[in-house]
Amino acid sequence: MPKARFRNPREREAFLRSVVNYRDILEAFDEGVILTDREGYIAFYNPAQSRIDQTEPEEALGLKATELYDLTDETSLIMRCLLSGRPVVNEHLVYRTRYGRIANTICSVFPLFGEGGELVGSACFVRDYHLVEQTVTSICSHTLPDGVDAQREQKRFTFDDLIGDHPAFRRVVQTAKTAALTPSAVMLHGETGTGKELFAQAIHAFGPWKDAPYVAINCAAIPENLLEGLLFGTVRGAFTGAVDRPGLFEKANGGVLFLDEVNSMPLGLQAKLLRALQEKRVRRVGSLEERPIAVKLLSSVNEDPHQAVEAGRMRVDLFYRLGVVFLRIPPLRERRSDIPVLVRFFVDRFNREMGRHVEGVADEVMDLFLDYPWPGNVRELEHVIEGAMNVVAERDRLELGDLPPYLVRRRPAAAPSEAPEPGPLPADLKEAQKAAERRAIREALEAEGGNITRAAARLGISRQLLGYKMRRHGLRREEFRRPDRGRAAR
Structure with a gap:
């Protein structure tokens, strides 16, 4: 019988602690990892989970699982594990974070016990469902989805689906339309939820490649190997189990290839991508044969590419190759005048989909929407309205109580004065703000003789937002129209 290396469990545990840094291992996991205390407060949140949730670790650490995610003690797998003391293994869970990101995942949660047998916390392991699906397709069936038909079904969006009248947004749309007509590469830069995928699909649908394949891949969701x-x-x-299989460049040949979050691609692979783009040829892994390709290449980055280049995360020559046309999509906080238009669009859409008859949102809700910073951008706004439409019941307006608690809690406080007085704010502050807004609108309309477009320009807001505020304050343009002096003279 072989002799045991460790005489007792404590000796074994001491050895493991001396050679293993568990934090480094968990940080390097391809799967998301969340460690909580026994009450469900997050103590560890690894980079893979950050990518799945599209949430920075500092925004998650210290929050309770039911605060970070739009879940309850009953629907949260972490809380179920903590309350029962039993593991939850390989359960499919679709959830929404407090910042509006929706994730489709497979999760396993295990209770953690102290030396005395008491429950001290939980360890949650999260896999991106789409990544699992793609990996299984790649490894088990040894083929990519043939795809052209399935990929054509993805072409749902056109430029008509890009909602907004803010000048900065319309300039991006116009530039994208122009770039759609040429073979030049286009790079889209925007925060999470600004609509980079929508722009990519719209460019494809608008250009001469609209009847050719459209292939998209999220580079951050796929392991380097x-x-x-x-x-x-x-x-x-080429390697064990490898078969002859075309890659996405070949699948997209003659059409459009969209590389989402290309800045997350490892530098070694960036060099191979650059060579393929320069030579307009690809070489399959394990082959010496080069195959010609002709694709309209679209890419996106979720950080300033110049900063990524300076930090060594992106090759400068690849940036120049991909960013022939560079489009920065403004975040929602930079085009707040589009919020009423987007709210109307989403309310109308969910009315149709859910059979509701909601006419709009309460003034308090619109005020909150206009003040909130929207870190999740248009996608977060869409999900907030969708959630509210699910609970509005038979009422015809969305109220504050219909919104997620995190949104109401994060209402910005009024900026403090240079010498703030102690005690509560005046009770009539809100009415004073409304009166000041109404007065400014009246003055602009009077100065422009009731011309909505010029009055909006004077106020520095969009025509649509001014129209909304006029209805809110009970103002009609007819009150401010000047008489036709020429007609009166006759």
């Missing part, structure tokens, strides 16, 4: 084979293809014998 799979991404190269997915992009360039493989040949039989």
